Amino acid sequence: MYRPAVLCLVAVFAVVTAATVKRHPVTVVVSFDGFRPDYIRPDVTPHMAQFRDASAAPPYMRSAFPTKTFVNHFTMATGLNPETHGVLDNTMFDSHNETMHYTYEQFHYDDSVVPIWIQNENNGEGRHSGVMMWPGSEFPYQGKTPTYIEVYNNSIHWNSRIDTIMSWIENENQPANLVFAYFEEPDRTGHKKGVGSQEIQNQILRVDGTVKYILEQLKYKNLEEKINLIILSDHGMETVTYDRMIFLDDYVSNMTYKSVITGPNAFILPNTGKFDEVYTNLSSGANTSKTFYVFKKKELPDRWHMKNNPRLNGIIYLLSKPSHAFWYSFYQNILDKTTKEMFRTGTHGYDNDDPLMHALFMVSGPMFKKNFTAQPFDNVDLYPLISHLLTLDETANYARPVNGTIAGVEQLLLSPKSSSAGTSSSSSPHVLAGILATFIDALKKYQ
Numbered sequence: 001m002y003r004p005a006v007l008c009l010v011a012v013f014a015v016v017t018a019a020t021v022k023r024h025p026v027t028v029v030v031s032f033d034g035f036r037p038d039y040i041r042p043d044v045t046p047h048m049a050q051f052r053d054a055s056a057a058p059p060y061m062r063s064a065f066p067t068k069t070f071v072n073h074f075t076m077a078t079g080l081n082p083e084t085h086g087v088l089d090n091t092m093f094d095s096h097n098e099t100m101h102y103t104y105e106q107f108h109y110d111d112s113v114v115p116i117w118i119q120n121e122n123n124g125e126g127r128h129s130g131v132m133m134w135p136g137s138e139f140p141y142q143g144k145t146p147t148y149i150e151v152y153n154n155s156i157h158w159n160s161r162i163d164t165i166m167s168w169i170e171n172e173n174q175p176a177n178l179v180f181a182y183f184e185e186p187d188r189t190g191h192k193k194g195v196g197s198q199e200i201q202n203q204i205l206r207v208d209g210t211v212k213y214i215l216e217q218l219k220y221k222n223l224e225e226k227i228n229l230i231i232l233s234d235h236g237m238e239t240v241t242y243d244r245m246i247f248l249d250d251y252v253s254n255m256t257y258k259s260v261i262t263g264p265n266a267f268i269l270p271n272t273g274k275f276d277e278v279y280t281n282l283s284s285g286a287n288t289s290k291t292f293y294v295f296k297k298k299e300l301p302d303r304w305h306m307k308n309n310p311r312l313n314g315i316i317y318l319l320s321k322p323s324h325a326f327w328y329s330f331y332q333n334i335l336d337k338t339t340k341e342m343f344r345t346g347t348h349g350y351d352n353d354d355p356l357m358h359a360l361f362m363v364s365g366p367m368f369k370k371n372f373t374a375q376p377f378d379n380v381d382l383y384p385l386i387s388h389l390l391t392l393d394e395t396a397n398y399a400r401p402v403n404g405t406i407a408g409v410e411q412l413l414l415s416p417k418s419s420s421a422g423t424s425s426s427s428s429p430h431v432l433a434g435i436l437a438t439f440i441d442a443l444k445k446y447q
């Protein structure tokens with residue numbers, strides 16, 4: 001009695017699935033916060049190890065600087081460098097020199113900045129985006145939000161999040177052809193317990209189990225060869241002990257400045273008339289302790305693509321050396337529950353050239369090479385890659401030139417974009433437009 005009904009359901013499902021994936025190529029991007037590429041080991045994370053070996057994957061992906069969560073998720077979503085999209089840390093000064101953390105203002109430095117999940121829908125023709133907890137996704141951009149959105153809520157079971165994503169892709173009327181999904185571990189536990197802890201190991205196992213569940217669902221729904229699945233992270237993680245903590249009070253009076261400290265990174269805003277005094281004291285402290293670097297805005301290295309942003313005006317920027325960090329309330333909360341000897345915290349935000357800050361990337365799907373070890377690339381290049389997968393119109397009037405280029409990532413593709421277009425990617429109009437836009441942005445901000 002049940003059999004006809006089951007067959008009927010299967011038949012309907014097959015039709016829906018076929019229609020869904022036929023109309024537009026489907027791309028799913030899954031981020032596991034703070035997952036270091038070297039966490040993958042065949043004996044510990046067998047499903048991720050198998051996926052990586054069968055897919056196209058570099059040994060690591062270069063994060064944007066600072067190697068922080070909001071900075072990197074927004075860089076990947078917009079294809080823009082931090083100085084262009086304006087998210088310069090998870091917590092930073094707002095326009096009134098007050099602290100802001102995950103606010104509309106933080107993600108709206110420039111209203112022309114639009115994440116790819118909005119651009120996907122701007123391209124029309126039945127394109128729909130679904131975004132699951134990706135940092136920055138709950139804010140509208142140019143007044144628009146994606147068709148499907150789930151705001152950050154760490155109490156929602158991970159498999160349930162996967163089930164929701166599948167329902168977006170399989171929706172009969174508005175199937176999602178682009179999904180961005182965020183998972184908060186192993187970063188959260190890494191911060192509290194450090195890299196070598198049993199607690200973070202448990203979260204790494206949880207991530208592997210979730211990857212297994214995603215792959216099982218795709219197989220069960222016969223979508224394995226129809227969906228381009230990108231599994232990545234935003235940055236790495238490093239352990240810091242109490243003896244590596246930097247106390248700014250040792251070098252400069254806290255009556256002479258305001259600060260936003262986020263671990264290895266610090267924005268220092270000297271009081272009126274105190275800039276030179278604070279800078280001199282901090283520079284002297286850096287020279288004697290050799291534990292951190294001090295930068296005026298114009299001294300920040302060009303390769304960080306951070307300095308040309310007015311949000312740093314009047315700021316002295318500090319970066320600690322590897323395995324060091326600036327003491328702030330988060331660390332005090334950890335110390336309150338332990339001793340100085342037992343104190344272990346995980347952190348990130350260091351130089352994006354630091355190997356421990358590197359991020360994970362692996363991709364499998366019909367448009368990608370299999371069993372392919374790629375060269376490392378920058379995560380700002382993901383936008384042009386995904387734009388290519390989704391066949392977005394890069395010349396449309398709503399498209400914004402980006403800083404990322406296809407050049408670093410087309411090595412992953414079965415059919416490189418440049419050869420299919422009959423032109424070299426390094427000289428494509430899109431790339432030149434991006435370079436020109438960056439140059440114009442820089443000029444505007446210096447005026």
Ligand SMILES: [Zn+2]
Pocket residue numbers: 033034068069070187234235
């Ligand atoms: Zn993160």
